Amino acid sequence: MTRFLPIALAAIIFTGLQLVIGAWVKRVRPPVIDERGGADNTLDAWLWIIATTLIFILLSMMMAEAWRRWV
């Protein structure tokens, strides 16, 4: 349980961070005039968020170990 909690917390933080950045980009980025049309694939966008979160959890473990050695 104690091992699971930091991972769950990291997952929430990294997913949240991506959603915040995504919402900011959506607000400030001028819309792209796309002659080809077609709906945006939100499934791919979500798959990227999930994959990125998993990668970040792994890297957090590496950073935690580096920090432990540093201090």
Place this chain on the structure above:
Amino acid sequence: MTPVTTPAVMSARATINAYIELTKPRIALMIVLIAAAGFALGSRDGIDFSRLFHALFGIALLSGGIAALNQYIEREHDCFMPRTASRPLPSKRLTAFAASTFGVSLTALGIIYLAIFVNPLTALLGTATAIGYVLIYTPLKTKTSLSTVIGAFPGAVPPLIGWAAATGRVPLVAWALFAIQFLWQFPHFLAIAWMYKDEYESAGIRMLPVVERQGVATAQQSIIYALLLIPVSLLPTLLGLTGMIYFYGALALGLFYLWASVRTGFDSSRTQARKLLLASVIYLPLLFALMVFDTTR
């Protein structure tokens, strides 16, 4: 009647040039330089120049072989993109058989060379890179935009393989170098994908900007990876490999790369994506140069 797949009669010099082009020499040079940095950083008791030469030669062979096999697999897609249409296979300067034979031979030679003249771990990492890049990443490019994530794993091997060549081991600090190169690739390749999204779409390659054409997810992912790259790029100092000059230099370079990524959030133009691409090719060599310069070993 001459079959359309037969290349036009070329001089020996032009044929040799086509084979050299098939190895993507500029990318091979960058891979070799990063691997050399990994080797130098891993060499605790001075650099063994004979081993360094063997390692870089083997890595260059492997890199050339992988590039040739990649172009063999993508030969039909490359015909649809102006950026790649002049490559040796789509332009019919080499046959598919010649390119595949050349690619397999060079890859096998590279792995065997590394196993004999360097060490088994380096050869193993080389084999994993070849399998990951040629057999997993390349075929997935037409199936899912997540292929970029998968391709980032073999793409991050150069510093790790350099370190393994020097020491026969891959400690945590070597994985930190792997992580730096891994994260660096995302803003770099997403910028290329944004610049050439129409070409990729014509060729049936599912890059993120092709499936999410507004580019929100592309900018989001570029920013988040550039952001995470900052703390990860500081790991070499935390792990005792580099000093404080590197620490502050990496911090400044990381902020520069992050700013270039954040700008793609404000600006969806191709020009801005090109600026991010330029920032990425400035960032990585400078970071590794700084690492080698300020190593504490």
